[in-house]
Amino acid sequence: MVTLAEVARHAGVSASTVSYVLSGKRPISDLTRRRVRASIEQLGYQPHAGARALASSRSRIIALMVPLRTDMYVPVMLEIAVAVATTARARGYDVLLLTGEEGPSALRRVTGSGLAEAVILMDVQLDDGRLPVLRAAAPPAVLVGLPADPAGLNCVDLDFAAAGALCVEHLAGLGHREIAVVGGSPGVYARHTGFAERTLGGLRERAGRLGVGLLHRPCDGSHDAVAGVLARILDERPGVSAFVVQNETAVEPLLALLRRTGRAVPEDVSVVAVCPEAVAAQASVPLTSVAIPAQELGRRAVERLFARLTGPGGPDATGVELLTPVLTVRASSGPPPSRRLTG
Amino acid sequence: MVTLAEVARHAGVSASTVSYVLSGKRPISDLTRRRVRASIEQLGYQPHAGARALASSRSRIIALMVPLRTDMYVPVMLEIAVAVATTARARGYDVLLLTGEEGPSALRRVTGSGLAEAVILMDVQLDDGRLPVLRAAAPPAVLVGLPADPAGLNCVDLDFAAAGALCVEHLAGLGHREIAVVGGSPGVYARHTGFAERTLGGLRERAGRLGVGLLHRPCDGSHDAVAGVLARILDERPGVSAFVVQNETAVEPLLALLRRTGRAVPEDVSVVAVCPEAVAAQASVPLTSVAIPAQELGRRAVERLFARLTGPGGPDATGVELLTPVLTVRASSGPPPSRRLTG
DNA sequence: GGGCAATATCGAAGCGCTTCGACTCGTGGC
DNA sequence: GCCACGAGTCGAAGCGCTTCGATATTGCCC
The missing domain is CATH 3.40.50.2300 (Response regulator)
Structure with a gap:
């Protein structure tokens, strides 16, 4: 496996320089940038996801919890899931698939371990067992669906x-x-x-x-x-x-x-x-x-998540968004x- | 966030001891184990996924690539996906959801970056564009479906x-x-x-x-x-x-x-x-x-993956497994x- | 023409975990 | 009574990356 250090050596620069070329967080001269890019290309370098997550405390992964049940219209679920994955990818994020089976503890696990930065929940019940976990641990989250008490939660759904x-x-x-x-x-x-x-x-x-x-x-x-x-x-x-x-x-x-x-x-x-x-x-x-605008729901869910993830932060990003139905x-x-x- | 070091301090042992309690890779006395477990419990410790992946070079994640298309029977796809997720979880693995959209490069990305240890591919075409990547990078992989030339590949499908x-x-x-x-x-x-x-x-x-x-x-x-x-x-x-x-x-x-x-x-x-x-x-x-035994297919795919991941290793774990159809x-x-x- | 911002780069210190070698004890064999 | 050994524990060295000061190197203003 090619590491950042090897790229740096190959390009004749320091490791941090390579890192900054990748992240763009500090100015890098055009010449250096080109050289580094070329080395990355030649060596086929891929940053190690775990190392990244560790150093930056950002995993670039969001968790999507889909229901196990099959008494809901399944294609809608899949369509939402695919829309979530596609939209997330467009923002450089990957999607972790959680089934409802593990229950609320799955939420604790993936957010507590830093595996996922945020979660999207589908098939929300009016009185959902996962909500207490959300309110307690308060990871960035979006619900596709509307619980009885959406106070302090971030929800998207069709009206x-x-x-x-x-x-x-x-x-x-x-x-x-x-x-x-x-x-x-x-x-x-x-x-x-x-x-x-x-x-x-x-x-x-x-x-x-x-x-x-x-x-x-x-x-x-x-x-x-x-x-x-x-x-x-x-x-x-x-x-x-x-x-x-x-x-x-x-x-x-x-x-x-x-x-x-x-x-x-x-x-x-x-x-x-x-x-x-x-x-x-x-x-x-x-x-x-x-x-039922499944794709739109998936997309909006991810967009709300990112608004909260990268946006001004704070609780002002919560709230309910109901899409207007069209007949x-x-x-x-x-x-x-x-x-x-x-x- | 609680770290392993804090658990160690709390339990009055060294960090490595805590690690060995968790992994069971070295003998730990009953007394110590209990103390460590109690501390973990009390502090609500969750190992950091990224740190783990970095140190052990094992992410405990497998990638599942599902098709974007909707001209195949969608419930079958979802059922396979859910079975994969459930089976993987039972083995302590999580599942990353990839859509076909990104194409073969997604495979390179997730395996090259160490994000996923292995991949499961669905909706395999007879001459699938992802196969060259598989053969080249050779990450542990299982195909649900059968390409024209399955030589050297690990496949599960209904016959x-x-x-x-x-x-x-x-x-x-x-x-x-x-x-x-x-x-x-x-x-x-x-x-x-x-x-x-x-x-x-x-x-x-x-x-x-x-x-x-x-x-x-x-x-x-x-x-x-x-x-x-x-x-x-x-x-x-x-x-x-x-x-x-x-x-x-x-x-x-x-x-x-x-x-x-x-x-x-x-x-x-x-x-x-x-x-x-x-x-x-x-x-x-x-x-x-x-x-069409969707669940069985998902389960078998994961099981083959683990046979290869944890098993004797080597190319003997490849081969085609066709489930016998039942009318x-x-x-x-x-x-x-x-x-x-x-x- | 001395000083002061940028601009461009480097080195080093972690992030939290795993793992290897080393160390300390009993214990049993002889 | 000494050695060898296994059980149990610790310390330290990374894993590959980000990021925070520093350290040059350049202009450019007055």
Whole structure:
């Protein structure tokens, strides 16, 4: 392995000079810089990461904690993770992958050992076990998601409450009076995952305000589960003319079932989803949807982290950033049958 | 931050003693060990990762390179990644997440800088640009996937050729004489991704051997793409009575389309998939399938890495390990209509 | 033309850990 | 009763890098 000292010798300068060429923290003459650069090139020098971290107390690594569970929409998770990795790399940082399995102690471990300078947490619960660790050790951190009490924390998320409201608004505007919500999987609610409850809150609030009926049912993504939930919904509320789907894996089963039971979309029932654009656009009926901007979330999370890492510092970098949801109208929503007849 | 020296002072021993308590590389009396452990506990000591890596030249980190692309089945990728992380953690290692974006140079960077001791590569192409780097720098590495020339490399993968053969065998055994393959997305073939071509090879070989007709069409996962491919297949080969699906996102669209065009599964056509168990079991018709053992792949990859890292060393740890595919019969396959009539 | 800023470079002191050699004790063999 | 030896511990020398003074070397102002 080539060391900085060897580069220095090769270039005929001192070790510190090479270091300054690399970091740019002190002025170096053009000639020297060139010579050093050439030596680095020729010798194929790579600074030793550990030595760097030790001397500078900066590891240039951020930890990303992803959930183990698979009852959330997995592609969204991966997309966020990849966006985090890509954005971090662009800033010269690497990403350490932590699974939820190890729990809060993993946070303590990687920040306490100086392995990671900062952390990004995904799949945040309303009352998340990792939060006490964050508040105690206070490493730079960003949550993708919103806990019940975000005070003093740095959070980024889609404004799911607004997303829910947007869905109801769109459907109510078309004339629907009874809306059913095919929610996330039961486990998501059991864990009090923030986004699910906030969406529901938004849906309810707006439905209440607009005087629209709203029925909510958690639902797994399997075909059978969707069939069961759909049957119950139609049984309890025959007047339902629109669905809001939050569990993306339930989208296709729902469409298939509606089709099979002779309900045309959007002529007989409308469907609006909260899901990634790709899912909405590729569905068997292109879906009117509120996009989950996974990439944007990952990117913003990293950017907030760096704002805190390199920025003015202090607690002023905390706070909640909620991305404004956007509803894109596609083929799956339209006026309810009643309106069509009279329209 | 608490250092080893402080622990030593607190416990009334020398720094090296603390180190040996931690590593167990030299005998330490029970009494001393206890005292040191207590001090570590009380002070909340965490060894500094960088210092450790520097002194021992072992970072206890392995790098995992995941593809950026999204035309492969994403949940499989995430599941492998999570399995890798979990298994590595159980051995005291952390996982660094690299995206394909940076290309081969990322490999050089993380191994050259001592950041990662070893690498695991996913989404291996038949002629992968990262292989030259591996052969040149020769860091401990395991590929999840199989390149065209695996000589000197350490590979783990499902035996996709056998998987393909298994599908054909199962269907031929049921009496099918014309089989259509709904393949992976065109991009997968364009990149010469190993698993796709090997599956196809296995399918063709066995079909040839058994005198069964085989028609292969690459296919994206979108509903429209599947519809197009299905129409063409049925047009070209009206006698097709069975489908093998390799692109998991195409599964539901295919089932929906068959249903809609009045073809019952498995009465009129059989469907066999190569996909994760979860997808097969949760499909609208539970699918006869060859499982893609994502977790097992991740675990085996890490285990091979450690065998090489801590084991006897030398090139004897290279080689290819192909997991034997298992076909599980579910509801989606049965005899072709012709057989049923006469049976 | 003496002094004073930059500018450019060097040497040395760590960063916190691992590891090697050396030292001090018992203990058992003979 | 002496030697050899293993068990248990310590001190010191790095690992490769950053960074903080110093030390030249240059202009440039008045």
